[in-house]
Amino acid sequence: MILPKIGVGLRPTHYPYLLSKPATKVDWFEAISENYMDSQGRPIKVLETIRADYPVALHGVSLSIASRYSADHRINPEYLERLTALVDRIDPFIVSDHLCWTGLAGDNLHDLLPVPFTKEALDWIVGQVDIVQTALGRVIALENVSSYLTYTESTMSEWEFLVEVARRSGCKILFDINNVYVSAKNHAFDPITYVDAIPAELVGQIHLAGHTDLGTHLFDTHSRPVCEDVWTLFDRAMSTMADVPVLIEWDEDIPEFEVLEEEAVKARRICERRHRRSERHLHVVT
Numbered sequence: 545m546i547l548p549k550i551g552v553g554l555r556p557t558h559y560p561y562l563l564s565k566p567a568t569k570v571d572w573f574e575a576i577s578e579n580y581m582d583s584q585g586r587p588i589k590v591l592e593t594i595r596a597d598y599p600v601a602l603h604g605v606s607l608s609i610a611s612r613y614s615a616d617h618r619i620n621p622e623y624l625e626r627l628t629a630l631v632d633r634i635d636p637f638i639v640s641d642h643l644c645w646t647g648l649a650g651d652n653l654h655d656l657l658p659v660p661f662t663k664e665a666l667d668w669i670v671g672q673v674d675i676v677q678t679a680l681g682r683v684i685a686l687e688n689v690s691s692y693l694t695y696t697e698s699t700m701s702e703w704e705f706l707v708e709v710a711r712r713s714g715c716k717i718l719f720d721i722n723n724v725y726v727s728a729k730n731h732a733f734d735p736i737t738y739v740d741a742i743p744a745e746l747v748g749q750i751h752l753a754g755h756t757d758l759g760t761h762l763f764d765t766h767s768r769p770v771c772e773d774v775w776t777l778f779d780r781a782m783s784t785m786a787d788v789p790v791l792i793e794w795d796e797d798i799p800e801f802e803v804l805e806e807e808a809v810k811a812r813r814i815c816e817r818r819h820r821r822s823e824r825h826l827h828v829v830t
Contacts, residue, residue: 547815548750548782550808551601551791558801559590565597569805572637574791577604580634581626588633595634601749601791602631603718604641606652609672609686610659611645618672624679631680638748638789640685640718643669643706660695661705666712673713685748686710687718690726690755690764702727703741716748719788721781725774726755726762739777744784752778752811753793767796769807775814782818790815 551572554562562568573594580588580602594600606623613620631639644656659665677684688706700708710717719742728735752775754768770778770792778790792807 546787547812547819548785548787549599549789550811550815551599551789552801552804552808553791553793553795554591554594554600555795555798556587557798558804559586561801562594563590568801570598570808572599572601572789574601574603574793575634575636577602577627577630577639577641578606581630591634599637600634601638601640601789602627602634602636603687604639605656606646607641607676608646608652609641609643609676610665610669611648619675624676628679631682638685638716639680639682640687640749642689643686643709644689656689658689658691658693658695659705661698661700661702662695663699666705666708669709670713673709673715677713677715683715683748685716685718687720687751688723688727689720690723690730690762692730692761692763694731701733701738701741703738707742707746710746717742717746718749718751719747719781719785720751720753721777722751722753722755722770722774722793723764725771725777726764730761735777736780739781742781744788747785747788750778750781750785750788750790751793752790752807753795765796766793769803770810775810778811779814779818782815786815786819 549571551574552570554573554575575591580591612618642656644658646652646655706717724735724738752770753766754770756763756765756767790811792804794804
């Protein structure tokens with residue numbers, strides 16, 4: 545049975561528990577890159593301790609792949625140098641960030657801002673990815689973000705743009721299914737169309753998380769369990785992405801670690817049920 549490995553985000557709230565070396569129900573951890581750059585203290589020591597026992601993914605929030613850092617640099621050279629050092633130190637199984645921009649001229653707005661889906665933006669981002677992958681000496685993954693506005697100049701759908709970035713640059717997609725659902729509700733498109741449009745061979749990782757319904761729109765808060773509609777989309781994605789690593793994200797109102805484990809167990813059960821259905825279908829066909 546081919547089943548995906550299920551991970552959870554590594555958060556300081558859970559350091560004491562995890563350092564006690566419990567028998568967990570998760571297969572791997574994802575660390576926020578910026579939280580461990582330049583660290584010579586407790587955070588990096590904890591990360592190295594976790595890395596000794598589990599595979600680790602590094603997930604960034606400040607690469608700003610779609611923006612220009614300065615007149616002389618397309619990507620922030622200091623950031624890229626620090627990221628490279630962390631990657632070399634931890635040796636993660638995947639390095640990722642977001643398909644977005646986070647600021648201009650070196651100013652970080654600390655938000656994941658969407659890009660226009662145009663040929664010009666596509667060409668620019670493909671060039672940016674090449675710089676990053678060359679510096680790191682490895683393929684990266686880029687995540688689709690939740691969005692709350694769109695650009696009138698866009699000439700393609702978000703899923704078409706995302707797929708073209710991956711195909712042209714050679715990077716992988718970090719496919720956030722909660723973000724698909726949030727954006728679909730905010731912009732009134734069919735999330736199933738989005739999920740079905742993503743080729744499984746381009747996906748390097750899947751994210752699942754909770755969001756908040758503010759009435760006028762959904763907001764990607766990562767502050768609660770995965771909702772049933774997102775679980776349904778996840779089940780659909782698993783029909784083709786059966787062996788892609790899956791992560792449970794929880795960044796606000798963080799609960800006890802056991803709650804994250806139960807979300808991971810739910811993801812695993814969905815994958816197991818999907819696998820059994822596929823096996824029965826294969827048996828009937830043959």
